[in-house]
Amino acid sequence: MNPHVETPILTAGLFDYAEWRAERLQRVKSLLVWLEETGLDLELARPVLQRQITRLDHDRMTLAFVAEFSRGKSELINAIFFSGHGQRILPAGAGRTTMCPMELFSDPSQPRGLRLLPIDTRLQSQTLAQWKSSPQVWTYFELPSQDAQGLAQALTHLSDTQRVPLERAQELGFFHDAEELAQLTTDADGEVEIPLWRHALVNFAHPLLDQGLSILDTPGLNAVGAEPELTLSLIPSANAVVFVLGADTGVTRSDLDIWNRHIAPASGAQTLVALNKVDSLWDPLLTAPQISASIDHQVQTTAATLRLPVDRVFPVSAHKALLARIQGDGPLLARSGLGALENALNRAANIDRRGMLDGALREAVEQVQTALDQQLRQQLHDTQGQLDELLGLRGKNANMVVLMLQRLSAERSEFDAGMAQVLALRAVNNRMLEKLRERFASKSVLQELEQLESRMGAAVLKLGVKGELTRIGAELRNRLVEAETQIEEIRQMLAAAFTRANSEFGFTVSAPRVLRLNGLMQEFDRAMHAYTEHLSGVNWLKLQNNAYTLRTLRGLSSRVRDLFERALRDIENWDRSAIAQLDSQVRERKKQLNRRLATLQRIEDTKDSLHDRINELRAQVEHIGTLQRGLNDQLQRVRLG
Incomplete structure (x- = not known):
């Protein structure tokens, strides 16, 4: 430079x-x-x-x-x-x-x-x-x-460039405009110049x-x-x-x-x-x-x-x-x-x-912070509960430890039995999600567009394309509307199940966020409108070229497939994030129950001192606090700039 x-x-x-x-x-x-x-x-x-x-x-x-x-x-x-x-x-x-x-x-x-x-x-x-x-x-x-x-x-x-006969040039998409043809000059061989x-x-x-x-x-x-x-x-x-x-x-x-x-x-x-x-x-x-x-x-x-x-x-x-x-002429450049x-x-x-990417990143950071804050608060609650439990044992006799072991074993059995509800929830969720996948399957989505492509390829005159695309577009859009209804049904089902789990097991699982397909529907509407208008009116003459018509319809099929695949990815990510909250808290609860049982067992068997375990739990509480502060610092660093 x-x-x-x-x-x-x-x-x-x-x-x-x-x-x-x-x-x-x-x-x-x-x-x-x-x-x-x-x-x-x-x-x-x-x-x-x-x-x-x-x-x-x-x-x-x-x-x-x-x-x-x-x-x-x-x-x-x-x-x-x-x-x-x-x-x-x-x-x-x-x-x-x-x-x-x-x-x-x-x-x-x-x-x-x-x-x-x-x-x-x-x-x-x-x-x-x-x-x-x-x-x-x-x-x-x-x-x-x-x-x-x-x-x-x-x-x-x-x-x-190359020179070809006018008829060949028109086959290739050139010189269809009447005004352009009126001004066109051919050489002695009747040829014109094209790229x-x-x-x-x-x-x-x-x-x-x-x-x-x-x-x-x-x-x-x-x-x-x-x-x-x-x-x-x-x-x-x-x-x-x-x-x-x-x-x-x-x-x-x-x-x-x-x-x-x-x-x-x-x-x-x-x-x-x-x-x-x-x-x-x-x-x-x-x-x-x-x-x-x-x-x-x-x-x-x-x-x-x-x-x-x-x-x-x-x-x-x-x-x-x-x-x-x-x-290097500054004044001329100005x-x-x-x-x-x-x-x-x-x-x-x-x-x-930059603003668009930054907005998406900030939204992701908020999602991560919500999930991990929730996880750390639950860990702190459980660890502090264990600590209080052991502090209450100081000065008590061995029978108290046995009673606590029995009570904790019963609590774990009750929790394990309750996990059948989680498995049933997963089964219901998977069935509902599979129905959504069927709605977005490429073969199903593109079937009518492929049939239109086949009919247009065989037709001598390409008539009725606009009407067909309008009808197909309405049917495909209806799939998106119905999919949004199914998404809301899944959300309500999960929200109710999460509420029950929170009540029965003391979880803190948040209801899934509302997922709308408005932005994608707008993109779909714009694409369908653009292709429908392109395949009618002023481009009617081009449509009589079989290759042009098929290229255009295949381009539309590719665009529709991309939109529906993106919608399905968004839905699957949304569903996965919702279920992951519950799975995370289930795993953490199992881990905490097993730790409590192991601690009491060691105390009963005199393999470990009550004093040592209390100190371990105090160190864990301190460590969780350190993690919470570190997480806030790390997330703030990503947000800045």
């Missing part, structure tokens, strides 16, 4: 985020190690903390850049992420632009390099996710990551990418519109989306098509607009205030056209920003406007993401 230009805001923010995430990860790991050494029962706490460790360790952040061709999107990515190389890395400029969607990431578990999926695979029904598991289909190029010029040269393959590649995976070591950042670059309406997975899965799941427009062209019809069809439906606070090439408005014949007014007018017009708040539209000059960073966009991206992709 040029020393005369400060580190980019987003770059600094992402490194800060990665450092924060690594620190929190280490704190949670240290907490788990400390807990393992205490000898506490961690059946409830361990899986809760392990889930947080996995989440922090594998967290990935995706930034999606979407634009029509020639809006300067690749140059913007170069300016934000790759100016430290001292030159352009992604192809940009006249005649050099990325022609296919690209995922840029760092994954040492996969081969480093550039993998390109041939455009002809669009004629087949496999989804992009399925193609990613078939490496032999992709064309591979090595990437010399330590050689900026060689890296840039290798990535020029992203601009590769050679359908999708690119760029895996190479880079400081930001190594921290878990990935960049999704999606060029052109043809690329976005022809790939339902981009529109309906990859772009909506990005942590932030940057829609790039040209200040020299304003919002064109094709820009508006991309926005209305593919971005606006899932647009949120993490969707930003970069009004690029603002340097085209730097007219040397105008005064600075006049230039500023011209830029402001373009921003206002863009925001109004896209129906966005003005503060989400950022006038930038990617070209000038890249030049400024390479040359004038380029890139800082404001990077600051907004930093908030959307870094600060907001």
